[in-house]
Amino acid sequence: MHRIVEIEDRVLETPSTVTWRFPYAEPCAPGQFVMVWIPGDDELPMSLSYTDGPSKGVTIKAMGSTTRHVQSLPTGTRIGIRGPYGNRFDLTPRRILVVGGGSGTAVLAPGAEQALRSGAQVTCALGATTELELLFAKRLTAAGARVEVSTDDGTAGTPGFVTAVADRLLAEGSFDAVWTCGPEVMMRKVAESARSRGIIGYGSVERHMKCALGMCDACSLGPYHVCVDGPVFRTETLLSLEEFGRTKRDPSGRRVPL
Amino acid sequence: MHRIVEIEDRVLETPSTVTWRFPYAEPCAPGQFVMVWIPGDDELPMSLSYTDGPSKGVTIKAMGSTTRHVQSLPTGTRIGIRGPYGNRFDLTPRRILVVGGGSGTAVLAPGAEQALRSGAQVTCALGATTELELLFAKRLTAAGARVEVSTDDGTAGTPGFVTAVADRLLAEGSFDAVWTCGPEVMMRKVAESARSRGIIGYGSVERHMKCALGMCDACSLGPYHVCVDGPVFRTETLLSLEEFGRTKRDPSGRRVPL
Amino acid sequence: MPDLSVELAGIPLRNPLLLASGIWGESGRSLIGAWDAGAGGVVTKSIGSRPRPGYPNPTVEEFDSWGMLNAMGLPNPGIAEYPREIRAARDHGVLVIGSIFGGTAEEFARLAREMATTGVIALELNLSCPHAEGFGTEIGSDPKDVEEVVRAVVREVKVPVIAKITPNAADPAELAVAAERAGAKGISAINTVRGLAIDTTLARPVLAHGIGGLSGPAIKSVGLAAVWQIYRRVQIPIVGVGGISSGEDVLEYVMAGARAVEIGTAVAREGVRVFGRIAQELDRVLSERGTDRLGSLVGAAHRGFEIPTADFPP
Amino acid sequence: MPDLSVELAGIPLRNPLLLASGIWGESGRSLIGAWDAGAGGVVTKSIGSRPRPGYPNPTVEEFDSWGMLNAMGLPNPGIAEYPREIRAARDHGVLVIGSIFGGTAEEFARLAREMATTGVIALELNLSCPHAEGFGTEIGSDPKDVEEVVRAVVREVKVPVIAKITPNAADPAELAVAAERAGAKGISAINTVRGLAIDTTLARPVLAHGIGGLSGPAIKSVGLAAVWQIYRRVQIPIVGVGGISSGEDVLEYVMAGARAVEIGTAVAREGVRVFGRIAQELDRVLSERGTDRLGSLVGAAHRGFEIPTADFPP
Numbered sequence A, B: 001m002h003r004i005v006e007i008e009d010r011v012l013e014t015p016s017t018v019t020w021r022f023p024y025a026e027p028c029a030p031g032q033f034v035m036v037w038i039p040g041d042d043e044l045p046m047s048l049s050y051t052d053g054p055s056k057g058v059t060i061k062a063m064g065s066t067t068r069h070v071q072s073l074p075t076g077t078r079i080g081i082r083g084p085y086g087n088r089f090d091l092t093p094r095r096i097l098v099v100g101g102g103s104g105t106a107v108l109a110p111g112a113e114q115a116l117r118s119g120a121q122v123t124c125a126l127g128a129t130t131e132l133e134l135l136f137a138k139r140l141t142a143a144g145a146r147v148e149v150s151t152d153d154g155t156a157g158t159p160g161f162v163t164a165v166a167d168r169l170l171a172e173g174s175f176d177a178v179w180t181c182g183p184e185v186m187m188r189k190v191a192e193s194a195r196s197r198g199i200i201g202y203g204s205v206e207r208h209m210k211c212a213l214g215m216c217d218a219c220s221l222g223p224y225h226v227c228v229d230g231p232v233f234r235t236e237t238l239l240s241l242e243e244f245g246r247t248k249r250d251p252s253g254r255r256v257p258l
Numbered sequence C, D: 001m002p003d004l005s006v007e008l009a010g011i012p013l014r015n016p017l018l019l020a021s022g023i024w025g026e027s028g029r030s031l032i033g034a035w036d037a038g039a040g041g042v043v044t045k046s047i048g049s050r051p052r053p054g055y056p057n058p059t060v061e062e063f064d065s066w067g068m069l070n071a072m073g074l075p076n077p078g079i080a081e082y083p084r085e086i087r088a089a090r091d092h093g094v095l096v097i098g099s100i101f102g103g104t105a106e107e108f109a110r111l112a113r114e115m116a117t118t119g120v121i122a123l124e125l126n127l128s129c130p131h132a133e134g135f136g137t138e139i140g141s142d143p144k145d146v147e148e149v150v151r152a153v154v155r156e157v158k159v160p161v162i163a164k165i166t167p168n169a170a171d172p173a174e175l176a177v178a179a180e181r182a183g184a185k186g187i188s189a190i191n192t193v194r195g196l197a198i199d200t201t202l203a204r205p206v207l208a209h210g211i212g213g214l215s216g217p218a219i220k221s222v223g224l225a226a227v228w229q230i231y232r233r234v235q236i237p238i239v240g241v242g243g244i245s246s247g248e249d250v251l252e253y254v255m256a257g258a259r260a261v262e263i264g265t266a267v268a269r270e271g272v273r274v275f276g277r278i279a280q281e282l283d284r285v286l287s288e289r290g291t292d293r294l295g296s297l298v299g300a301a302h303r304g305f306e307i308p309t310a311d312f313p314p
């Protein structure tokens, strides 16, 4: 059942990323996602980048036709929301390393904030192609996290991939858990680093979604359905899946390279 | 939704009347009725003659094909029950005159028992064609009611109609309420007697029933539907209805004389 | 206060909420009850040539708040008896639509002629009862039969004729088109959806008739689909029926293309108070949406809607 | 422990609970998941000639625990790609029924030929999707078309052919009779019931495609009615589909005439655990009723049942 809401606030986070805030009373937890219906266009899965209070939020990166087109929608635009769906991050670890690539940081931010509020130590490694595309670095710093950034082009922080920063942080400090979201090749690297150090990892993954109810099989990933068994998986589990980091299914169900 | 139950006990109350007890957990109140399904035959409205405890009961008089045929069904027979439906007797009056004609006493008995248990004074005028057809006289006496009987043929109690006994009792004692059930000509008499003495009266009436949900209109009586607005009505209300005591509707909806 | 009045086949209605056929329609007094409770009009029980007791009980099976089966078997007092009930209602000022059913076009025409003399504002032809051998769906599922019946009736009477269409068909809109072609001034859609319930303890159908018709919220989407498809194919007004129990539901039907609606199963238990409640809710949702006239929303959901292809580029 | 095994068109099944087409059927791994969770067999997604992304989202609308609409638009990877998924499942020992859909008898025949080489135990012909232009109901609602398609397929393949029948027809049993005549070895009934939902705030249909198909408990009685009527007209076994979510539901279908059942919407949220739960419930209800073999109850509700007349003496 969709609920129709108005975009009550709109923030351009980066040149290619917008955050929408909207009233939505359902209780939501960090890690969960909603289906966002842009009437007349498409309905898309979006992780919640704000999960507390009466106003929830999603942060949308321009990837294809719909996500590009919606960047410019004004506040007051009516959208449909259903959910929340999926599982959540485990907020019990006390020393957490957050590794976010690009818009992947969206799903990690609310969990990091909640963990910090409950007294956990949170260290963030955030990567982006370029400085302007860095997401939520200020937000997480303000929340009390130690934030390190990297950019592919070196315009901010450590030049290169965020996986290098993550490796360094893992070597330096001691962590109870690693959370990650971003391109799957990146997540695979992070997952392997965590494994090599014996640290529990959690990764949030994306697959094409239609029903979000665990029925249509569009989002299948090995024996799992990302919409109900995920989107958060143990990185151990992800590493055991032949498809992880390699293939996904297109809307017809064909396996295609990632 | 029917619940299928087994007849767990069976008592021949009179040569033409049988009581069935069956397990039925729904809370039921005196005055209410259930739809009793005799699989392969018919489904009929029956007032509850036992409303307390886990075993409810109905008391069935042989009137037509089904009610005749079911007199001999053994215990263990499976029947379907839905309900209870309809409203209930007002149990607050403290001095109650109960006037029952024939099997009409069935719906009055559980209310009389409950009133007695709560300390009310209950006087019963029970009429039947003949001694053997008297219903629940012993049951009501045992419950603590003062019971007077009449028979059309004079085989027991006052010879003649029960309305004469009722009139005498009304003249003798003082009552807060009169409850009645029986042939409508009898109920009309009782209603008029109660009115002339300014006593509140309640009568339980019968009409052809199909849905018992206030939908099909089979049981309409003036502006009312007996299945949801009744079967218990104020006798004042009944007296105001042109149809009361005169006509009913047959299964096709045609008005026919009572 | 938004304006809830609508015009149906030339008849002004104070609101679009009609009592559905077969519900509270056996006695004139009940029709008055529905009207006094706020219905914009009432449809009578479907009346046939002769008194008909209908099937034995059980005739209804309620399995949940969202659905109910019935196989009443078209009980009715017959066309000779019934007009007195209509007259009682008419004398009270009730707008009555007379429903009839028959086995042949001739029988429909004969019934229509008699029904039309009772002061009904329109006739509704029941071409859609899913559980009456020889009537209902059997005659109502072939466009040719529908056309023949409607034509025969239209020839006989001056009052507008509304054809009530079955959902138990490959293409209900095709049936509506046939009715329009034959001169119908309106379409009612839908009647109940063919259904069955079995008692597994007894290993037998619950309803005495076996097959019955599903009604209530369970069929709302089915009725909406029919109204939607019919609206795209005919010009005459549509009366939406099926599973309506709130103001929102009415608005869904109106936006799908209905000009008025009928309410049936929702009358169970709550009684005809349901008309007042739904009118109030409709009032509220229209106010919330800033609409002052319900009529302006008829078919609103079709505007700008295009069916996408399933071959959109992946 | 009652014996839940049944024989369907010559194929022994360990239990009658099959995964319905279109649910968890896109990947071989998911088919394995359903089998490992206890399904007696699985039906694949309906496969067509070419990869087809299906309609844009929204493709589903869940309005309550009792009903859901979908218009997926028959997304599928195409017959060239899909066999690898079936083989993965077959290699694991899964009994796979291959579902196909097409626009013409020739297309069905071609698809059947290819599908039959993948090791499927049977073919299910989707003649019944209510929301795919040119496929589904359009080809499946005319007995002549059904007969032609089934005949064309039966000619091509050795595996048993099961025709999946639409409820959106005047007489689903007529379609089943046509399929039997053409050589089908089984009938599946039903597919989803045509339905629509409108968002009144936006004044537009919720599903991108507009019309969709209703599934879930809301349609159980509709599926039961179809199975009941088909059972009275054909000799071949029937697979009951529609709204099944408990052991009681399965028993209702079996008593109405089904030899096996398919489970679709009940897989939503609960996942394929539903197969284990329903098998357990079925076990319990059969024990309670003192039945040791499910197969003995097929059609039990027909025994001794007679349709009463509506003219019984009042």
Ligand SMILES: Cc1cc2nc3c(=O)[nH]c(=O)nc-3n(C[C@H](O)[C@H](O)[C@H](O)COP(=O)(O)OP(=O)(O)OC[C@H]3O[C@@H](n4cnc5c(N)ncnc54)[C@H](O)[C@@H]3O)c2cc1C
Residues within 6 Å of the ligand: A033, A042, A043, A044, A045, A046, A047, A048, A058, A059, A060, A061, A062, A063, A064, A065, A066, A067, A068, A103, A106, A107, A205, A206, A207, A208, A209, A210, A231, A250, C314, D057
């Ligand atoms: C659980 C989950 C959470 C997500 N959270 C976010 C988020 O917080 N922020 C964000 O920007 N993006 C998020 N995404 C990804 C987002 O849904 C897609 O980027 C978006 O759907 C692209 O839409 P489009 O029409 O612009 O793309 P298209 O032009 O259609 O395609 C671009 C890419 O998006 C993918 N895509 C298109 N439709 C879907 C769909 N229905 N489901 C999944 N992928 C799709 C395509 O496969 C392709 O890879 C999430 C995806 C999932 C599965």
Ligand SMILES: Cc1cc2nc3c(=O)[nH]c(=O)nc-3n(C[C@H](O)[C@H](O)[C@H](O)COP(=O)(O)OP(=O)(O)OC[C@H]3O[C@@H](n4cnc5c(N)ncnc54)[C@H](O)[C@@H]3O)c2cc1C
Residues within 6 Å of the ligand: B033, B042, B043, B044, B045, B046, B047, B048, B058, B059, B060, B061, B062, B063, B064, B065, B066, B067, B068, B103, B106, B107, B205, B206, B207, B208, B209, B210, B231, B250, C057, D314
């Ligand atoms: C609210 C209510 C409570 C009742 N309580 C009792 C009771 O406690 N004990 C008892 O013996 N009887 C009771 N009756 C009456 C009982 O339902 C009928 O006597 C019974 O249905 C007759 O069935 P039959 O098949 O034997 O009769 P038939 O041969 O069919 O007809 C005999 C008479 O019963 C009437 N009748 C038949 N079917 C119905 C029906 N579905 N609804 C109403 N009347 C019907 C007929 O109109 C006719 O007057 C009650 C009726 C109602 C409406």
Ligand SMILES: Cc1cc2nc3c(=O)[nH]c(=O)nc-3n(C[C@H](O)[C@H](O)[C@H](O)COP(=O)(O)O)c2cc1C
Residues within 6 Å of the ligand: B215, B216, C020, C021, C022, C023, C045, C046, C070, C072, C074, C099, C126, C129, C164, C190, C191, C192, C215, C216, C217, C219, C241, C242, C243, C244, C262, C263, C264, C265, C266
């Ligand atoms: C008990 C009952 C009796 C009905 N009788 C008739 C009838 O006589 N003629 C008719 O056209 N429709 C009849 N119907 C169908 C309703 O008019 C209506 O089309 C259907 O119930 C769907 O609407 P609902 O979901 O609001 O009940 C009957 C429905 C019910 C539930």
Ligand SMILES: Cc1cc2nc3c(=O)[nH]c(=O)nc-3n(C[C@H](O)[C@H](O)[C@H](O)COP(=O)(O)O)c2cc1C
Residues within 6 Å of the ligand: A215, A216, D020, D021, D022, D023, D045, D046, D070, D072, D074, D099, D126, D164, D190, D191, D192, D215, D216, D217, D219, D241, D242, D243, D244, D262, D263, D264, D265, D266
């Ligand atoms: C999301 C979804 C997709 C479906 N896809 C197909 C399909 O591809 N082929 C088919 O024959 N039936 C399809 N169906 C219909 C189901 O197989 C089944 O007939 C119907 O849903 C009724 O069963 P249920 O109430 O248990 O879901 C689909 C149903 C759903 C809900």
Ligand code: FES
Residues within 6 Å of the ligand: A208, A209, A210, A211, A212, A213, A214, A215, A216, A217, A218, A219, A220, A225, A226, A227, A228
């Ligand atoms: S999106 Fe349909 S199963 Fe996950």
Ligand code: FES
Residues within 6 Å of the ligand: B208, B209, B210, B211, B212, B213, B214, B215, B216, B217, B218, B219, B220, B225, B226, B227, B228
């Ligand atoms: S029995 Fe149907 S309205 Fe009372």
